[in-house]
Amino acid sequence: MQYQKEEIRARILEAALAEFEQHGFAGAQMRRMARRARVATGNIYRYFKNKEEIFDAIVQAGYRDISALIFESHQLSKQNRGDIRSIARHIASGIMGVYSRHGRQLLVVANKSSGSRHEDFLETLTTMVARRIREELYSGAGEGDDVLIHLIASGFVEGLFIILRSISDIQRIEELINRMLIFYFQDIECRLGVTG
Amino acid sequence: MQYQKEEIRARILEAALAEFEQHGFAGAQMRRMARRARVATGNIYRYFKNKEEIFDAIVQAGYRDISALIFESHQLSKQNRGDIRSIARHIASGIMGVYSRHGRQLLVVANKSSGSRHEDFLETLTTMVARRIREELYSGAGEGDDVLIHLIASGFVEGLFIILRSISDIQRIEELINRMLIFYFQDIECRLGVTG
Amino acid sequence: MQYQKEEIRARILEAALAEFEQHGFAGAQMRRMARRARVATGNIYRYFKNKEEIFDAIVQAGYRDISALIFESHQLSKQNRGDIRSIARHIASGIMGVYSRHGRQLLVVANKSSGSRHEDFLETLTTMVARRIREELYSGAGEGDDVLIHLIASGFVEGLFIILRSISDIQRIEELINRMLIFYFQDIECRLGVTG
Amino acid sequence: MQYQKEEIRARILEAALAEFEQHGFAGAQMRRMARRARVATGNIYRYFKNKEEIFDAIVQAGYRDISALIFESHQLSKQNRGDIRSIARHIASGIMGVYSRHGRQLLVVANKSSGSRHEDFLETLTTMVARRIREELYSGAGEGDDVLIHLIASGFVEGLFIILRSISDIQRIEELINRMLIFYFQDIECRLGVTG
DNA sequence: AATGAATGAGCGTTCATTCAT
DNA sequence: GATGAATGAACGCTCATTCAT
Numbered sequence: 111m112q113y114q115k116e117e118i119r120a121r122i123l124e125a126a127l128a129e130f131e132q133h134g135f136a137g138a139q140m141r142r143m144a145r146r147a148r149v150a151t152g153n154i155y156r157y158f159k160n161k162e163e164i165f166d167a168i169v170q171a172g173y174r175d176i177s178a179l180i181f182e183s184h185q186l187s188k189q190n191r192g193d194i195r196s197i198a199r200h201i202a203s204g205i206m207g208v209y210s211r212h213g214r215q216l217l218v219v220a221n222k223s224s225g226s227r228h229e230d231f232l233e234t235l236t237t238m239v240a241r242r243i244r245e246e247l248y249s250g251a252g253e254g255d256d257v258l259i260h261l262i263a264s265g266f267v268e269g270l271f272i273i274l275r276s277i278s279d280i281q282r283i284e285e286l287i288n289r290m291l292i293f294y295f296q297d298i299e300c301r302l303g304v305t306g
Numbered sequence: 307m308q309y310q311k312e313e314i315r316a317r318i319l320e321a322a323l324a325e326f327e328q329h330g331f332a333g334a335q336m337r338r339m340a341r342r343a344r345v346a347t348g349n350i351y352r353y354f355k356n357k358e359e360i361f362d363a364i365v366q367a368g369y370r371d372i373s374a375l376i377f378e379s380h381q382l383s384k385q386n387r388g389d390i391r392s393i394a395r396h397i398a399s400g401i402m403g404v405y406s407r408h409g410r411q412l413l414v415v416a417n418k419s420s421g422s423r424h425e426d427f428l429e430t431l432t433t434m435v436a437r438r439i440r441e442e443l444y445s446g447a448g449e450g451d452d453v454l455i456h457l458i459a460s461g462f463v464e465g466l467f468i469i470l471r472s473i474s475d476i477q478r479i480e481e482l483i484n485r486m487l488i489f490y491f492q493d494i495e496c497r498l499g500v501t502g
Numbered sequence: 503m504q505y506q507k508e509e510i511r512a513r514i515l516e517a518a519l520a521e522f523e524q525h526g527f528a529g530a531q532m533r534r535m536a537r538r539a540r541v542a543t544g545n546i547y548r549y550f551k552n553k554e555e556i557f558d559a560i561v562q563a564g565y566r567d568i569s570a571l572i573f574e575s576h577q578l579s580k581q582n583r584g585d586i587r588s589i590a591r592h593i594a595s596g597i598m599g600v601y602s603r604h605g606r607q608l609l610v611v612a613n614k615s616s617g618s619r620h621e622d623f624l625e626t627l628t629t630m631v632a633r634r635i636r637e638e639l640y641s642g643a644g645e646g647d648d649v650l651i652h653l654i655a656s657g658f659v660e661g662l663f664i665i666l667r668s669i670s671d672i673q674r675i676e677e678l679i680n681r682m683l684i685f686y687f688q689d690i691e692c693r694l695g696v697t698g
Numbered sequence: 699m700q701y702q703k704e705e706i707r708a709r710i711l712e713a714a715l716a717e718f719e720q721h722g723f724a725g726a727q728m729r730r731m732a733r734r735a736r737v738a739t740g741n742i743y744r745y746f747k748n749k750e751e752i753f754d755a756i757v758q759a760g761y762r763d764i765s766a767l768i769f770e771s772h773q774l775s776k777q778n779r780g781d782i783r784s785i786a787r788h789i790a791s792g793i794m795g796v797y798s799r800h801g802r803q804l805l806v807v808a809n810k811s812s813g814s815r816h817e818d819f820l821e822t823l824t825t826m827v828a829r830r831i832r833e834e835l836y837s838g839a840g841e842g843d844d845v846l847i848h849l850i851a852s853g854f855v856e857g858l859f860i861i862l863r864s865i866s867d868i869q870r871i872e873e874l875i876n877r878m879l880i881f882y883f884q885d886i887e888c889r890l891g892v893t894g
Numbered sequence: 895a896a897t898g899a900a901t902g903a904g905c906g907t908t909c910a911t912t913c914a915t
Numbered sequence: 916g917a918t919g920a921a922t923g924a925a926c927g928c929t930c931a932t933t934c935a936t
Contacts (some may be wrong), residue, residue, distance in 0.1 A: 136333065152933070161931070201901075265458075290454065617814050650877055653856075656857065685890060
């Protein structure tokens with residue numbers, strides 16, 4: 111029972127993932143999803159309340175891990191203040207880690223969530239990253255420009271996802287992320303005109 | 307007669323714009339749009355053939371101007387090769403100009419066009435910008451990394467839209483764009499490790 | 503006023519006729535009809551209550567004439583009993599006469615009236631003709647078969663309309679109708695096995 | 699499961715048949731059809747792709763059989779040339795056979811198909827019959843008049859359908875068809891003035 | 895627990911008719 | 916009287932969700 115239940119639940123989640131990848135949240139069809147999962151349409155509703163909750167279930171783990179990651183990076187910076195590059199590296203490698211466990215899920219919530227409760231995932235993540243960047247750069251010094259920082263965070267986050275969805279070789283991903291880190295954060299204080 | 311017609315057409319376009327802003331192309335409802343415009347559902351169809359054509363009408367001008375801009379920047383770089391900053395400045399100020407005329411429309415086509423004919427607008431724009439960047443940076447020198455360049459183009463374009471949708475004061479926009487240009491393109495060759 | 507009214511009324515009727523010819527009653531569109539008539543859509547409703555009444559107005563004259571024709575042929579046969587051929591000739595030439603005055607209208611009510619009040623026009627006409635045939639053939643003699651007679655009437659009536667809508671030359675029409683009369687009514691008693 | 703499915707499919711087809719009989723293809727409404735079938739509107743679309751395909755499903759068998767019949771009669775006449783009566787008898791008995799299997803369906807496609815893919819069914823059938831008549835009558839002899847022959851074919855075909863829809867007793871149908879054959883084809887050469 | 899047929903609200907769109915000017 | 920823009924009920928069809936088995 112329990113075993114079987116779990117197996118079906120997994121099949122549904124896998125099919126849902128594929129469906130969301132192809133059609134996005136709004137365009138996903140329950141019937142097609144059921145067919146993919148080799149499960150009756152109605153049976154899906156024994157495992158999940160509705161389409162939205164399937165999406166939640168898919169997103170959940172990645173969401174949790176990403177949140178933990180940001181929180182960690184916050185803790186890290188308390189001890190090891192002042193080096194934005196190491197923070198960025200930590201976030202990047204953290205996201206990579208999450209990606210290695212929940213890659214497709216992450217891409218779905220990032221790029222295919224329009225119409226769902228999580229359609230502002232990328233925005234939220236960006237905001238968290240921006241907060242971390244601001245904390246690092248302007249801890250003691252003056253007031254940085256929120257929009258500029260948000261924009262950098264956005265480019266950084268978006269860049270991570272572009273790398274992740276373009277490349278599959280893990281070494282190549284790491285190399286590209288490193289080059290992106292350099293591009294984004296080398297001499298960043300100078301380029302931003304941070305005095306402190 | 308003629309006056310009234312134009313007024314209604316404008317009301318419909320305004321309502322459609324608001325509807326698309328809130329719900330995106332696919333989620334937009336003709337009945338709600340009609341209600342917003344204080345117009346009968348069927349009357350919309352006297353002014354526009356269907357939902358898609360309303361979207362087109364909203365998007366059109368921005369689309370045209372952006373295309374012209376990219377083309378211009380290509381011409382410009384032929385005469386004035388080698389300075390990526392001036393190209394970037396040209397694109398940025400061009401997009402600013404388009405935005406000052408068609409701001410909300412530009413944001414809609416950029417971020418709310420999923421399901422419409424123009425759903426890949428941002429991707430297309432990014433690709434064009436990436437091509438321009440590659441042309442400037444690697445004209446004579448070695449082969450740059452496509453993904454890295456694409457990612458920079460994406461961050462740059464996305465950044466422009468973030469500025470535009472966050473800020474309304476035109477002077478402030480200009481200042482921020484300048485700072486973003488510095489952030490993205492100062493010593494870019496160095497940060498990318500371009501040898502040429 | 504009155505003159506102008508009549509001219510517009512005529513324009514509407516002409517446009518309606520063309521519209522019905524092309525699209526049938528159900529497929530006809532009031533807007534297109536108005537455009538054809540170079541009249542505002544709403545103005546049509548000052549002259550006619552609705553689509554159905556326009557159709558009625560078009561059909562009316564032909565209807566009246568055809569009814570009169572059948573009635574005449576009834577009178578005729580009272581005086582001049584026993585010759586079905588002369589009756590048929592009378593009906594044929596009568597329909598030709600009506601056709602020469604209201605040709606297009608007749609074809610419309612015969613073949614394009616589906617969905618209107620007059621969609622059974624052909625059936626009704628056929629029934630009247632069948633009654634006349636029966637009166638002639640079986641006045642004193644035995645009981646003829648209703649279905650067979652109806653079927654002959656139908657073929658005869660349908661044949662008339664085929665000729666009318668295929669051919670425009672009036673002499674050729676007359677010739678063909680004569681040949682059809684021969685085909686249908688020569689030795690009809692014999693072919694039907696009428697004893698009387 | 700399977701049984702129920704078939705039962706519903708049958709209910710839908712029966713309801714559709716009734717709906718088409720009463721309102722014709724164009725006037726038929728899916729909601730009314732669903733109500734007749736005691737089925738939800740959407741459920742119809744589990745069984746048939748759309749209105750047109752329901753019509754096709756109803757018409758199909760009759761269509762196929764009629765086409766086969768005409769083809770057969772063509773083969774027959776190659777072997778047994780010169781006797782139009784036997785050809786007519788073959789066609790008549792063939793149509794009777796089709797009618798005995800798909801009576802209402804045949805009447806629907808013949809008289810209620812306006813707006814559908816099959817709206818010219820009767821015209822097509824008539825044309826095929828006319829061709830057969832011409833082949834028989836004018837094989838070696840002179841040119842017959844196309845309109846006259848078409849008109850006879852039309853009367854004959856129309857007559858068949860009148861008999862079929864008026865009468866239910868099979869023996870009576872046969873008798874009437876025989877009488878119609880006599881009426882239409884006895885001494886036909888003479889009545890048409892065929893010299894050969 | 896599992897099925898997949900059934901439901902029906904809701905979509906974009908059409909068009910006869912009405913109404914403000 | 917004339918205009919044509921405006922109305923809104925109704926259409927064919929879709930699909931998330933429910934239900935009988």
